[in-house]
Amino acid sequence: MSRVAMKGCRTLAAACLALGAVAGPAFSQAPPTAAPAGLSESVAAVINDEVISTFDLAQRMRLLIATSGIQPTQQNLPQFQREALSGLVDERLQIQELRRVEKEQKIEIVPTDSEVDEQLTEMARENNANLQQFTNSLAAQGIGIDTLREQIRAQSGWQRWVRGRYGSRLRIGEDQVKAEMERIAAAATRPQYQIAEVFIDAARVGGMEVAVNGAAQLVSQIQQGAPFPAVARQFSASPSAATGGDVGWITAGEMPAEVDAALEQMRPGQLSQPIPVRDGVYIVYLRDRRAGASAVTVSLKQAAIALSQGAPDAEVRAASGRLTDLRGRIRGCETVETEAARVQGVVAGDLGEAELKDLSPAFRTAVEGLSPGQTSEPIRTNVGLHILTVCARGSGGPGAVSKDQIEGRIYGQQLSMIARRYMRDLRTAATIETR
Incomplete structure (x- = not known):
């Protein structure tokens, strides 16, 4: 089609x-x-x-x-x-x-x-x-x-x-909302992931082997162009199937440990391979990720001169002098590329945002005391000399969640749980014969 x-x-x-x-x-x-x-x-x-x-x-x-x-x-x-x-x-x-x-x-x-x-x-x-x-x-x-x-x-x-x-019978109490707000606050220091999911229920499809094989086929079809939301609507046993598998933002620890381990290794835009868990198999699409609230994040640009690890000292000193001179002319991130283009052999680029703790030791030491707009001294690495300009500093973590949002989330979870139990009871009481 x-x-x-x-x-x-x-x-x-x-x-x-x-x-x-x-x-x-x-x-x-x-x-x-x-x-x-x-x-x-x-x-x-x-x-x-x-x-x-x-x-x-x-x-x-x-x-x-x-x-x-x-x-x-x-x-x-x-x-x-x-x-x-x-x-x-x-x-x-x-x-x-x-x-x-x-x-x-x-x-x-x-x-x-x-x-x-x-x-x-x-x-x-x-x-x-x-x-x-x-x-x-x-x-x-x-x-x-x-x-x-x-x-x-x-x-x-x-x-x-x-x-x-x-x-109409569901009542979301103040104690429930308070407990959820406390949970969110406690979880804010951990990484958060914006994900979509497909969950294959092993019991529903005939066993774990069938679930794993089916999930592998779905991954292959998604990689070939099948829309993830359409696949989730049709094949996922999770309540999120109704929204095309969209789960929204979750905190590390909310999903099974096997899923958390996979998410930790993924980058935004990546699709996981099948992830077996106790009662089925997950396929996860990572839309975005963000650091915990306690993490310090920095947005960086760099200017660099390529040098081999064994470059002569004279060559290293000359390159360091050029970068030191360039550092004196840089006035914030918006000028890095323009000024670097005027110096022969210098390449500039945007390094994006990262957690300070995830930077290499040399880079972390160079920028941890800098404010936005400031540029580091030249940094020697195995591949060259670098200067780093801090574009922004901040803390990770989500913005505040409103009371209404929390109440709506709890209401939806409880109604979904009731509906699943209702269907389970109907299946248990029914006479179902397949040919």
Whole structure:
């Protein structure tokens, strides 16, 4: 399928469909996804006497392929099948529970056809299409609109019911907010990471070996261009899947130790390899990182002359004299490159921001007593002579978090926990037979 940039994708994964058929002819060149090999029109699963057919399963697999950005292969089709079947089972259980509640309490919870069509119309509008064009784009990939309609009905109805039943009952106490503020303050001295995640639940997919292999395939597909948010929405078992895997800022110690160890070695913009933990496998994308609040950070520029380690003393003295003269003409970071360009053999550059403790001993000694705008004496290293100009000094760590932000975070965590327990109880009580 064509890779068409999408905007305005909802938390509902099915919203992020590539509407290349609307945007131009490139989409029409991609044939509809073939039905997965080995599936016939029969029973795939029975959920409390309600049948999920292999046609339903094939349709959901096509939808997963279309929305994840992952190219189907013989290796990853079993993974698509597992995810498709798990999603269908959960949605059938949700709809069955909603119908039961409607009957007992004489209320309406399950979205009507008109309400579902309103959501479909909005999805199409956000992607510069009308509902008919949106439907046609699905059909071009062999996907019937009904498979998306029923996914929307189950997910939005379930969210409505859980929030309506439990959301108004949740009370976030002052003691909870205070405890969270104290935890944040205590953690402020440790490094923080802004991450997105995919978590493969080993128990859900059939064991740790399956989880590790599936995660490795997802990493490969992301590296080849599959959008991380789309992959997270479709494959992650974490609550963050609803936001495309976005976790926000975390502090070292909040994630499993194996994930912390990987993050410590990563740089912003890097994607991890699969990280096995006790109950599954993580894939982590590091968006950004920052030092703890107690760390001193410096932003530096340098001017340097390349010299071998065994350069003659006379050559070293001459280079030192040129840099000392240059140092006298530098007036803050904005003049480093301009002044350095006037001295033959000198190369200047921006070293960016770093924690003072992470600098080499020679560099750290040279700049730890300098204020912004000041330049060091020449520093000898194995590769040359350097002078460093301090552009800025500061402390690491995040800004203050408001009380409302903390309350919202706690509310979301508690509601998510309730929803997971609710689904766990439904699965435990249900009769689920897969064929």
